Amino acid sequence: MSEPGAARPEGTTVHASGGADTIVAERLAARGESLAHSTMPRERGALARLGAGIRRHKMASFGAAIVVLVALSAIFAPWLSPHDPLEQDVLLRLATPSAEFPLGNDSFGRDILSRILWGGRVSLYVSTAAVGIAIVIGGALGILAGYIGGKFDRIVMAAMDVLLSFPTLVMGLLVVAMLGPTVGNLILAITLTAVAPFARIARAPTLTVKERDFIEAGRALGFSNLRLMAVHILPNVLDDILVMAALWLATAIRTEASLSFIGLGVRPPTATWGGMIREGFENILDSPWLAILPSLAILIVMLGLNMIGDGLRDTSDPRLRHE
Amino acid sequence: MLTYVVKRLLVAIPTLLAVLTVVFFFVRIAPGDPAFIILGDQASPQALAAVRQELGLDKPMPVQYAEFMSTVLTGDLGTSMVTHRSVWREIANVLPYTIELTVTALAIGVAIGLPLGIAAARHRNRALDYVARIFSLLGLSFPAFVSAIMLLLAFAIQLHWFPVISEARPGQPLSRLTALVLPALNLGLIMVAYVTRVARSSMLGVLGEDYIRTARAKGVPARVVIWRHALGNALIPVVTVVGLYLGVLIGNSVLTEIVFNRPGLGKLIVNSLNQRDYTMLEGLMVIYAFIIVIVNLLTDLTYGVVDPRVRQR
Amino acid sequence: MNSAPALVVDRLTTEFRIDGRWHAAIRDVSFTVGRHETLALVGESGCGKSITALSIMRLVPRANGRIASGRVLLDGRDLVQLDEAELEATRGGAIAMIFQEPMTSLNPVLPIGFQVAETLRYHTKLSAAEARAKALALLEHVKIPSARRRFDDYPHQFSGGMRQRVMIAMALACKPQIVLADEPTTALDVTIQAQVLALLAELKAETGMALIFITHNLGVVASIADRVAVMYAGDIVETAPVTTLFERPMHPYTEALLSSIPRVDRDAGDLKPIAGQVPPITAMPAGCRYADRCPLRIERCATRPPLVALPSDPRHEVRCWVRAGEPGASA
Numbered sequence: 001m002s003e004p005g006a007a008r009p010e011g012t013t014v015h016a017s018g019g020a021d022t023i024v025a026e027r028l029a030a031r032g033e034s035l036a037h038s039t040m041p042r043e044r045g046a047l048a049r050l051g052a053g054i055r056r057h058k059m060a061s062f063g064a065a066i067v068v069l070v071a072l073s074a075i076f077a078p079w080l081s082p083h084d085p086l087e088q089d090v091l092l093r094l095a096t097p098s099a100e101f102p103l104g105n106d107s108f109g110r111d112i113l114s115r116i117l118w119g120g121r122v123s124l125y126v127s128t129a130a131v132g133i134a135i136v137i138g139g140a141l142g143i144l145a146g147y148i149g150g151k152f153d154r155i156v157m158a159a160m161d162v163l164l165s166f167p168t169l170v171m172g173l174l175v176v177a178m179l180g181p182t183v184g185n186l187i188l189a190i191t192l193t194a195v196a197p198f199a200r201i202a203r204a205p206t207l208t209v210k211e212r213d214f215i216e217a218g219r220a221l222g223f224s225n226l227r228l229m230a231v232h233i234l235p236n237v238l239d240d241i242l243v244m245a246a247l248w249l250a251t252a253i254r255t256e257a258s259l260s261f262i263g264l265g266v267r268p269p270t271a272t273w274g275g276m277i278r279e280g281f282e283n284i285l286d287s288p289w290l291a292i293l294p295s296l297a298i299l300i301v302m303l304g305l306n307m308i309g310d311g312l313r314d315t316s317d318p319r320l321r322h323e
Numbered sequence: 324m325l326t327y328v329v330k331r332l333l334v335a336i337p338t339l340l341a342v343l344t345v346v347f348f349f350v351r352i353a354p355g356d357p358a359f360i361i362l363g364d365q366a367s368p369q370a371l372a373a374v375r376q377e378l379g380l381d382k383p384m385p386v387q388y389a390e391f392m393s394t395v396l397t398g399d400l401g402t403s404m405v406t407h408r409s410v411w412r413e414i415a416n417v418l419p420y421t422i423e424l425t426v427t428a429l430a431i432g433v434a435i436g437l438p439l440g441i442a443a444a445r446h447r448n449r450a451l452d453y454v455a456r457i458f459s460l461l462g463l464s465f466p467a468f469v470s471a472i473m474l475l476l477a478f479a480i481q482l483h484w485f486p487v488i489s490e491a492r493p494g495q496p497l498s499r500l501t502a503l504v505l506p507a508l509n510l511g512l513i514m515v516a517y518v519t520r521v522a523r524s525s526m527l528g529v530l531g532e533d534y535i536r537t538a539r540a541k542g543v544p545a546r547v548v549i550w551r552h553a554l555g556n557a558l559i560p561v562v563t564v565v566g567l568y569l570g571v572l573i574g575n576s577v578l579t580e581i582v583f584n585r586p587g588l589g590k591l592i593v594n595s596l597n598q599r600d601y602t603m604l605e606g607l608m609v610i611y612a613f614i615i616v617i618v619n620l621l622t623d624l625t626y627g628v629v630d631p632r633v634r635q636r
Numbered sequence: 637m638n639s640a641p642a643l644v645v646d647r648l649t650t651e652f653r654i655d656g657r658w659h660a661a662i663r664d665v666s667f668t669v670g671r672h673e674t675l676a677l678v679g680e681s682g683c684g685k686s687i688t689a690l691s692i693m694r695l696v697p698r699a700n701g702r703i704a705s706g707r708v709l710l711d712g713r714d715l716v717q718l719d720e721a722e723l724e725a726t727r728g729g730a731i732a733m734i735f736q737e738p739m740t741s742l743n744p745v746l747p748i749g750f751q752v753a754e755t756l757r758y759h760t761k762l763s764a765a766e767a768r769a770k771a772l773a774l775l776e777h778v779k780i781p782s783a784r785r786r787f788d789d790y791p792h793q794f795s796g797g798m799r800q801r802v803m804i805a806m807a808l809a810c811k812p813q814i815v816l817a818d819e820p821t822t823a824l825d826v827t828i829q830a831q832v833l834a835l836l837a838e839l840k841a842e843t844g845m846a847l848i849f850i851t852h853n854l855g856v857v858a859s860i861a862d863r864v865a866v867m868y869a870g871d872i873v874e875t876a877p878v879t880t881l882f883e884r885p886m887h888p889y890t891e892a893l894l895s896s897i898p899r900v901d902r903d904a905g906d907l908k909p910i911a912g913q914v915p916p917i918t919a920m921p922a923g924c925r926y927a928d929r930c931p932l933r934i935e936r937c938a939t940r941p942p943l944v945a946l947p948s949d950p951r952h953e954v955r956c957w958v959r960a961g962e963p964g965a966s967a
Contacts, residue, residue: 169574254466295469302464533740542728555745
């Protein structure tokens with residue numbers, strides 16, 4: 001039996017959330033560590049564990065409740081909004097909250113409550129689409145790169161490196177500059193930055209699991225590579241991906257709002273939280289609540305998502321488990 | 324250590340060239356004819372051709388590349404299509420503002436975040452820990468422009484501690500300082516959230532390591548265990564985060580500059596995007612490439628200081 | 637000549653909190669270590685040997701572990717009662733520990749010479765320069781090649797065997813009365829193991845210190861121990877002088893253990909693994925913990941037997957209703 005050698009990875013594992021830190025997590029993942037510490041192949045469904053993890057962790061449950069509430073209100077916005085979010089009324093310009101308009105009216109006389117609900121739809125749509133696509137593409141790339149290895153791996157990871165050097169907002173600005181400010185391009189921009197972290201996060205456990213004996217055994221039994229990847233490697237990858245997903249949803253929402261705020265995101269008059277804050281900012285001196293209300297909306301959603309991400313991360317890391 | 328520094332410098336050069344090449348191809352290969360983007364689709368073919376010629380887009384690719392590289396590396400970034408002044412001049416005018424904002428925000432972030440994170444790890448699950456965690460959770464949940472507006476509302480509009488439109492007036496150095504406070508606080512506090520988080524979890528991880536147990540078994544006093552044995556190791560991921568966050572900082576500084584109406588690279592980027600100032604955009608991307616490479620270099624050098632295992636590579 | 641024991645462990649119980657409830661990992665552990673004696677603490681993985689050592693050093697992780705009761709007497713002082721400052725003065729000075737994993741037990745960002753000298757700075761009055769010189773001498777003594785040149789090198793520049801030697805130098809630097817070695821050679825190559833064991837034996841002979849050697853390897857026990865204490869599921873089940881243990885094991889577990897080891901002079905077909913499993917810490921029986929797997933089980937085993945000395949040999953203690961008091965030979 002030989003000495004364990006350099007079995008311990010350098011540095012310590014970082015647990016972080018949000019933008020740059022997700023990049024940290026997968027930079028370390030690239031060196032063989034992952035957010036989740038378990039090295040045993042896990043057989044229970046990832047979603048089942050997700051559910052159990054959330055329930056056990058009070059903060060994550062609270063966060064999940066918030067997110068679910070917001071998501072529902074966004075999905076049912078057409079039925080929940082008391083008014084048409086685009087309907088203007090000059091007479092009601094900057095009106096304070098009233099019975100008919102519970103949150104008041106903006107600088108075009110539009111109902112703020114309805115616009116916030118509909119703004120949620122944009123955020124929901126953009127973020128889930130972008131993160132969903134990024135997970136599928138990034139996850140697939142990561143697993144393939146880790147599994148196939150060699151030149152393919154190096155090329156893919158080099159491409160990921162290039163993508164990684166662009167912060168999400170900068171990428172958003174560039175894509176919008178080149179291709180125009182449409183919702184589709186927004187999603188494209190966010191997806192482009194999100195793919196790389198998910199690829200790395202998927203690659204790390206793949207590298208570990210690939211070396212396991214049961215993979216050898218599977219090959220000897222004639223299982224196809226695809227089956228091996230799907231059945232054995234994927235479950236191990238899902239845990240880390242779910243944590244990242246929660247955090248990247250928050251990043252996506254923030255990016256969409258930021259770009260809309262700058263004026264390069266979803267175009268008015270479509271209601272979007274970032275755009276509402278922009279209009280609110282223009283009236284900040286007389287009607288600060290115009291900016292405050294959609295800000296609260298963003299804040300609440302991001303808090304909820306971050307809480308979920310935190311909670312998931314805490315349950316998947318044995319070191320932090322006994323808190 | 325010296326060999327490590329030299330090696331890093333040598334690696335930085337090809338990296339710089341590679342990133343510049345990416346910039347070159349990005350603006351030329353990305354879909355969308357720049358001439359169209361600049362002039363709009365109503366322009367006549369002659370106008371489009373004229374713009375293309377002015378931008379050098381009609382020359383063969385390798386020639387363009389050679390021209391691009393030579394002009395960039397000699398410091399000539401062309402002329403702004405809007406102001407008709409030297410791109411480099413425009414950038415150099417605002418660069419000091421961006422640098423002072425970034426550096427101050429970084430200093431705030433580390434000076435507050437690092438001790439806070441360490442303290443939270445030491446007093447795990449007690450009051451201080453919860454406060455630190457809540458604060459960093461909040462800090463991460465505020466988009467930079469939202470927090471900027473909140474700060475503006477609170478401290479400038481309501482409390483009148485700072486002017487709403489803060490401008491540095493020449494001859495009044497203090498005005499430059501007051502103009503810096505709120506924007507730096509905005510970026511800095513967000514950074515504190517990131518740094519506290521990673522410092523805390525990194526410290527927690529380190530405190531559970533075997534070598535800390537060995538130090539305690541040697542009878543090393545608790546204070547020394549934290550500051551000499553644990554911190555050295557815990558800093559490594561913190562350096563990573565700080566290095567990476569500098570990239571995000573650029574994005575956040577764009578938003579901050581808009582809210583606080585402050586000159587800087589961010590404003591320049593947005594304006595040139597809105598005005599379709601093609602050469603300015605290209606120049607900005609080149610500057611950005613330099614910034615990335617320098618930041619990575621600095622991060623690597625800091626690793627070398629903090630982690631002896633890295634020095635041998 | 638001082639005949640007082642180096643260390644007395646008296647009914648030590650350490651608990652861990654699992655899912656909100658406290659469970660005893662080691663229960664009423666008692667043994668004595670003579671002044672120049674090597675006591676081997678033996679048992680399978682998870683039986684509580686390491687926890688015993690950590691409890692003695694008061695290094696049990698505080699987040700979810702605690703010493704529930706018992707005393708640890710070092711020179712008449714009860715280590716369990718000491719406060720943090722007194723403990724810091726004691727650890728590394730009068731009592732030291734060598735850990736199992738040399739690859740992770742040294743601080744990667746501090747030079748090894750510094751780590752050795754550090755012990756000296758905190759427990760002796762040596763100046764920085766003197767401590768450095770002494771540390772260098774120690775490293776040479778544990779046979780680190782080119783010690784002078786490598787004094788400021790970092791742990792990752794050394795092999796596992798070398799790192800373990802550094803650990804030994806660190807532990808022995810302040811001439812402790814007693815050293816706890818927690819499986820110091822388990823993670824090393826067999827050939828390196830032999831070297832490190834020889835080194836330990838040599839140093840022990842020089843300094844006259846007492847040694848608690850934790851291991852699951854009975855072969856090592858046979859070669860270096862004076863006395864042996866066998867642990868099972870958090871209990872000490874038998875203590876005896878080493879030859880006695882091997883020739884006349886009394887506790888059914890010890891017997892089973894000895895016959896389950898492959899030996900060169902026995903047929904592989906004679907291997908008898910022990911049927912059953914160690915009960916989990918959360919579901920420990922109140923009586924004898926080995927009862928489930930024990931061929932000698934009687935009704936009385938539902939209550940916990942005490943650790944008693946055999947009438948025939950006061951140095952031989954067994955925790956067993958059936959075997960205690962029996963002058964019988966092994967099965």
